[in-house]
Amino acid sequence: MNWRNSLLAGAALTLLAGAGYAADGPLRPDQTAFRALYKELVETDTSITTGSCTALADKIEAHLRAAGYDDAAITRFAVPEAPKEGGLVAVLPGTSKTLKPILLLGHLDVVVAKREDWTRDPYTLIEENGYFYGRGTSDMKALDAIWIDMMIRFKKEGTRLKRTLKLALTCGEETSTAFNGANWLAQNKRDLIDAEFALNEGGGGRTDGHGKVVQMSMHVGEKAAVNYRIEATNPGGHSSAPVRDNAIYELSDALAKIRDHEFPLMLNDTTRAFFSRLGPTRNDEIGKAMTAIVANPQDKAAEATLNGDKSYHSMLRTTCVATLLDGGHANNALPQRAGANINCRIFPGVSSDEVRLELEKVIADPRMTVKQTDDRGPLAKSPPLTPAMLGPAEKLVAKYYPGVPLVPTMSTGATDGIFLEAVGIPSYGPPGTYGDPDGNGTHGLNERAIVKGVYTGRDFLTELVKDYASR
Structure with a gap:
């Protein structure tokens, strides 16, 4: 830097x-x-x-x-x-x-x-x-x-x-x-x-x-830490006669969509003060982007620059990431169930239900369920x-x-x-x-x-x- x-x-x-x-x-x-x-x-x-x-x-x-x-x-x-x-x-x-x-x-x-x-x-x-x-x-x-x-x-x-x-x-x-x-x-x-x-x-x-x-x-x-479970279920069957309707494949598709999804950019009083104070101290593109994003949260070029730093990327939005996987029940059977834990860090002021609904929208697969499993307490x-x-x-x-x-x-x-x-x-x-x-x-x-x-x-x-x- x-x-x-x-x-x-x-x-x-x-x-x-x-x-x-x-x-x-x-x-x-x-x-x-x-x-x-x-x-x-x-x-x-x-x-x-x-x-x-x-x-x-x-x-x-x-x-x-x-x-x-x-x-x-x-x-x-x-x-x-x-x-x-x-x-x-x-x-x-x-x-x-x-x-x-x-x-x-x-x-x-x-x-x-x-x-x-x-x-x-x-x-x-x-x-x-x-x-x-x-x-x-x-x-x-x-x-x-x-x-x-x-x-x-x-x-x-x-x-x-x-x-x-x-x-x-x-x-x-x-x-x-x-x-x-x-x-x-x-x-x-x-x-x-x-x-x-x-x-x-x-x-x-x-x-x-x-x-x-x-x-x-x-x-x-x-942020608030909340966990969700996404899960695909299937009648299963013998692995010698595979079909495309596979719980593990459905889960994989859903995880790829979550990976590629960006929650909307948000600012609050603390993050505005953070970027406003830190931006002018930096003589680089990130510093300019910090100042620009406070002046105009719709500045996509500034957002892209800040997203290059994982901590600033997370500070600007809710984030969700897969952290645990499970699926299948036998080596020679089509999976009847496959699931993953999605750990979300929710921006202050956003409810856990809003995030759950957005995950459902992103996955866009009625065969998948999205359920909140726990949180760390109050927002x-x-x-x-x-x-x-x-x-x-x-x-x-x-x-x-x-x-x-x-x-x-x-x-x-x-x-x-x-x-x-x-x-x-x-x-x-x-x-x-x-x-x-x-x-x-x-x-x-x-x-x-x-x-x-x-x-x-x-x-x-x-x-x-x-x-x-x-x-």
């Missing part, structure tokens, strides 16, 4: 600001302790198949108690039907009796990782060439470790914040069929997690792919982006990443913030850490986090939380 020359000086200052961090020199004592905590989190398997969030919550509780948190400050939770999916809430009281608390939210669970598919052991924290490798290093155990480390240091150091600080660590964010701790807390322990706002995943920064930070984001709102409510939220973050971005723009961003993924927003607790993803434009293997193979980004983000977020808690 080609960026404005004005960012080059900022990038040079950013590199200087990072001097003294792990990528450039020896760790400070506090960073050594943080790294050990981060390592423990990554190396504790919390996947839905072979891991246990409860086991990791046990370890975290031990650290909190060693720092001075007692029974009154720690609440454990789980349900009998999901004993390995438990979590905890910890509270650090503030000095104000009138200011509402701040909630630090993090999920402990990770996407399943198969050792045979990875270059390295996914449940061993490995540091190589400026990256931390391991499942959860990016999503989201770096931020979990930052939140936990912050609570421990504030307690040990006797830090007195005006606002009470709450930490909620939950399970079930990565698996729609699992027990979701954030949803359970919102529905059953609303008072325990009550807060003026929550700080959650979804924010952060982005490099140019070569180490230079070019963007910082404040996560404000998100997300975009929280307000107030000066009180944006101002402190902008000051720290200028300090840690000079010349880099801070832009409000709508997440194209899904977070547990939707459950908080549904009960009146706005959720934001703060800037601070950063990753590469390729996604750093999140949910895929060889997941990684930028070493300097983790350590710099830790210092950044510590200052940000202190600032928010003092206002």
Whole structure:
């Protein structure tokens, strides 16, 4: 990517600001302790198949108690039907009796990782060439470790914040069929997690792919994740006498249509602000397209340019993609049934029924059925982006990443913030850490986090939380 020359000086200052961090020199004592905590989190398997969030919550509780948190400050939770999916809430009281608390939210669970598919052991924290490798290093155990480390240091150091600080660590964010701790807390322990706002995943920064930070984001709102099953049925028969009327072929035709379908372009306040702020900072065709699409959403040339970046493409519309397949019942029989899971990320304000009807229209085959199978909960409510939220973050971005723009961003993924927003607790993803434009293997193979980004983000977020808690 080609960026404005004005960012080059900022990038040079950013590199200087990072001097003294792990990528450039020896760790400070506090960073050594943080790294050990981060390592423990990554190396504790919390996947839905072979891991246990409860086991990791046990370890975290031990650290909190060693720092001075007692029974009154720690609440454990789980349900009998999901004993390995438990979590905890910890509270650090503030000095104000009138200011509402701040909630630090993090999920402990990770996407399943198969050792045979990875270059390295996914449940061993490995540091190589400026990256931390391991499942959860990016999503989201770096931020979990930052939140936990912050609570421990504030307690040990006797830090007195005006606002009470709450930490909620939950399970079930990565698996729609699992027990979701954030949803359970919102529905059953609303008072325990009550807060003026929550700080959650979804924010952060982005490099140019070569180490230079070019963007910082404040996560404000998100898409809704909904799953649909499309299915073809057929009487079947003997495979020795095939016919064109075949459930697998019908499913294949339907999937090809979904692959080729583009949902209509949409903008909201957050995405308009995102493209409006970021576009002028870029001296390339994408920057021009960002500015143009805000001025005229019908600009097809600008849309085509932005669609070339998978994250911008997703930010501009609802997207649906096939994620699971099944079909047939015997090697020597014509299939009686074939189906697929379609995972959709729905643009705010669009209902799941609207998407289902559009899928039916796209498939255009009365032999196929389209049924919604699950969702992650209520449609997300975009929280307000107030000066009180944006101002402190902008000051720290200028300090840690000079010349880099801070832009409000709508997440194209899904977070547990939707459950908080549904009960009146706005959720934001703060800037601070950063990753590469390729996604750093999140949910895929060889997941990684930028070493300097983790350590710099830790210092950044510590200052940000202190600032928010003092206002």
